[in-house]
Amino acid sequence: MPEEGMENSKGGEERPKWNNKAEYLLTCIGFAVGLGNVWRFPYLCQIYGGGAFLIPYLIALVFQGLPLLYLELAIGQRLRMGSIGVWNSISPYLGGVGVASMVVSLCVSLFYNTIVAWVLWYLFNSFQEPLPWSQCPLNHNNTGYVEECVESTPVNYFWYRKTLNITPNMETSGSLQWWMVVSLATAWSIVYICFIRGSRPSAVYVTATFPYLVLTIFLVRALTLPGSSEGLIYLFTPDVRPLSNPQVWLDAATQIFFSLSVAFGGLISFSSYNSQKNNCERDAVLVGVINSATSIYASIPIFAILGFKAHTNYVTCLNGNILALTNEFDISDMNITVENYEQWFDSLNGTHPSRVSDLNLKTCDLQTFLDQSASGTGLAFIVFTEAVISMPGSQVWAVLFFIMLFSLGLSSMFGNLEGVLTPLHDLKLVPKWMPNELFTGKTLICLVLFLVSLIFTLGSGNYWLEIFNSYVGSVPLLIIAFFEIIAVAYIYGIGRFSDDLEFMTGHRPNIFWKVCWLVISPLMLFVVLVAYVAVQAQTHPTYPAWNPDYVNFPDTEVLPYPDWVFAICVLLSSVPVIFIPLVAIYRLICCMSGRHSEDRLHNDPNPYANEGYVVES
């Protein structure tokens, strides 16, 4: 157990420190604020009754998110080690929690950087006139447009064919797409260069603040676009009816949880570089509130632009109808306009109903267009890119948007990799024959991760990414967080933890924190975990496949996971978590076989224990 007053970590080596408080806060905020704030939260707001979604969201933030965040920052700061060292210190039987965190961070780094690579690909392609996703390419003999593109949309075609070159199902792996490999290499090189030699702290000033600048620019621009007000009204009009659906509360809790990036171990590592006398309570509240505020702030320009897109689609739909009517009845050009369309339609339908019905006019309803929702990659690479085409000066907006996504992803990658590198460093797992310099360790890890993440550049890569996202980045994190809070509240002891907090912040935690750590947060986590697993278990594991030969193309074909894939899914969810009981059993065995004292020395080394002076009497 750590002694009181322990200033240095083990060894004569000084732990690296933050240059200033701002760097620490910006890094934590950058880690927490990621792609999900921009493309998941607005979607949830949209489908769950607009402004009313803020109610479960804020409740989850206050009772679950902030306590967890405070807990992680506090133990990292107090014990001054990465995630593995910290949990080893609290109880050797719980060392598995740290290992689980590290494994999850590892897996998440793999696919997260692939998303960053996609963003880079789109960024590179935004420097063209016209934008490549704005029109369909010609087919081989220049007689017409590529059929797949005509049947869906140019934006969809560019995403599924030109970017992913996706295979029709998961069994077909396809080959490595060279342009994706190139983008992935770029993404990993940029992450690498920011990590070596501690240039990350300076990079974080840019990556953490730039998204806010871009969001503001987009906000101002979007508000001047036609249709933006409809989008905003649609977003913010609260509708409390969905709140009776428990799914809403579950999604709010999971959104807060995943958004704050707890249980990755990255936050523990970041706070371990602090001096012990730092007010981590204020830090935790600050980071949590800023994260949620960013989500809300980001949803405003997103929705303004979605409203603009809906409006544009609506006008295009109407114009198509107007042209059909004008041509059919030889009415003077531009006599029918968007405004008087209804009257013209009614009068023409009254006098010549058969001819009008033969035209097969589309029903154009603005609400239908507004209801089209998308989240995740669909929002960024399909919906938003389509909106950008209609904006004057498309290239500028596309470049800005993708640079923003890139910096959001990069700052989160820092946290992910931190959750991998710091425990490895603390464990001194780097083999003896390698020069024991962090530099080479980082190089090796980045290289290995890059090579493994080449899976996601295959034709079926997107399907695999979705699997990783759903199975690694969800249930294991909930389980780890649950064990974290139980470990600190009950095994380490809330009393001892309060003493530590008093030592660090100067005052004992007030009753709200204690109640949350002891009762509310574990209970909420447990309920969310059980509910999440129950919901997942009920839905048959299927995935939407993009198959041009599908009967209902361009709708995606819903296919079930093959058995071997499903086995991999189960593996992905359970392997990180299995370390928790495994390490506990291992320690138990070691303890029982009497090698207890030796183990203790290795696991929580005491800097004052100098073996050369053990009295041998």
Place this chain on the structure above:
Amino acid sequence: MVSKTLNAPNGYKVRISLKTALGEDAYEWNQSEMFFFQATMAFAMRRHFQMETYNVDNIILCVQTSRVSFWFVVTSPDNTTMLIPKADVEKAVRMSRHRINNAFLLSDRTLEFLGIYPTLAAPVNPDTPPWLIVFGVVIGAVCVGIIALLISSLLQKRRKEKGMTEDGQDEEDMQVKGVENGINLDGTYNRGFTDDDRFTKL
């Protein structure tokens, strides 16, 4: 209003959308403009067949609406009762389409010959895809950065080594103590227990 089922096997329907194309600068479509159209079509026929005999009288217009749309047929200059076949007219129009469009300040979309589909614009295929250029710039900058950091770290290490050999006494001290105990010291070196006497010069 006459429906589009006019029986004109050798004629084409033309549709003009002036307001869509020109907005406020749209000119009025009147008989003079129709005459201009006849002249343009005659020019197109002359150009295609390379016969100087086509004239405005050979272009016959009918069924004009306020859309603006009308039908036209082309008669042979030698025999005004004989109509030029549809295929030939199409070839003539395709050949001079660009000139016809520009004469009226219109485009393929706003001056439509129903049945004659505009040839699709050939896509501009630059030799190097633009994205490769941007990628090249970015990856070049990153490589330069990595190499610079590598070199500077090596230089720093070399400087550190030079600095270390200068106060080698202390290092030897620590190392000797470590070797003496036989195990690698993991703890903080505690100077209170240094065997000073070994090095005191009397």
